[in-house]
Amino acid sequence: xxxxxxxxxxxxxxxxxxxxxxxxxxxxxxxxxxxxxxxxxxxxxxxxxxxxxxxxxxxxxxxxxxxxxxxxxxxxxxxxxxxxxxxxxxxxxxxxxxxxxxxxxxxxxxxxxxxxxxxxxxxxxxxxxxxxxxxxxxxxxxxxxxxxxxxxxxxxxxxxxxxxxx
Numbered sequence: 001x002x003x004x005x006x007x008x009x010x011x012x013x014x015x016x017x018x019x020x021x022x023x024x025x026x027x028x029x030x031x032x033x034x035x036x037x038x039x040x041x042x043x044x045x046x047x048x049x050x051x052x053x054x055x056x057x058x059x060x061x062x063x064x065x066x067x068x069x070x071x072x073x074x075x076x077x078x079x080x081x082x083x084x085x086x087x088x089x090x091x092x093x094x095x096x097x098x099x100x101x102x103x104x105x106x107x108x109x110x111x112x113x114x115x116x117x118x119x120x121x122x123x124x125x126x127x128x129x130x131x132x133x134x135x136x137x138x139x140x141x142x143x144x145x146x147x148x149x150x151x152x153x154x155x156x157x158x159x160x161x162x163x164x165x166x
Contacts, residue, residue, distance in 0.1 A: 001137070005118045009139045010110055013054075016147035017106045020050055023154035024098050028162065032095055036160040041087060043157050047098040048091030050150045051105045052083060057142040058109035061135040064125040065116060072125040072133065113139060 027043045035042040041049075056079070060072045074080050092098040121136035 001134075003118075003122065004136055004140075006114060006116050006121065009121070009136065009144075010113050012144045013106075013110060013113065013139065013147075016144045016151070017054075017102075020147045020151040020154070021099060021102060023151040023158070024095060024102070027095065027154065027158040029095055031158065031161040032098075033093060034161060036157055040157065040160075041153070042091075043154055044091045044093060044098070045087040046150050046154050046157065047102065048086040048088075049083070050147055051092070051098075051101050052086035052090075053146050053150075054102075054105045054109040054143060055112075056082070057138055057146075058112040060125070060142075061116065061138045062112055064123045064133075064135045064138070065120045067125075070125045071128065072138070073127050075128055109143065 024043070024047060031043065033042050033044045035045070056074075063070050063072055074083055092101055116135065121139070122134050124132050124134050126132050
């Protein structure tokens with residue numbers, strides 16, 4: 001793994017944020033709350049999850065810095081409920097609401113991440129499955145890659161719904 005700086009990582013978070021917002025804005029407002037199939041999430045559900053992911057995992061990166069080898073991840077029932085709520089009843093219902101909530105979550109996550117030092121990025125915590133993870137890995141994988149993945153999912157959902165109505 002290549003060591004990155006806080007500036008490099010926050011730049012990647014900003015790029016992933018912009019990619020995700022671009023995907024959100026490409027969804028038809030009429031399709032936003034509709035899922036392509038019962039097994040798939042709607043754009044609203046994807047957005048709700050992406051909003052929650054940013055602040056949750058930025059907080060986990062902070063946790064690694066503030067404690068020695070902490071347990072990180074969704075380890076409490078409250079954490080698990082917050083995740084479920086993000087794509088359930090807590091999901092945004094409109095594109096403007098999504099943009100506003102996502103932007104606010106991004107500002108908060110970036111504020112937290114910019115407060116870290118480059119050395120902090122190599123501090124470690126452990127996941128309930130036994131994996132050791134660094135603050136850098138959390139930012140790279142559970143924020144940046146996760147947002148990129150959900151941007152692609154949003155694009156696929158929008159395309160699928162568009163093809164059904166075309």
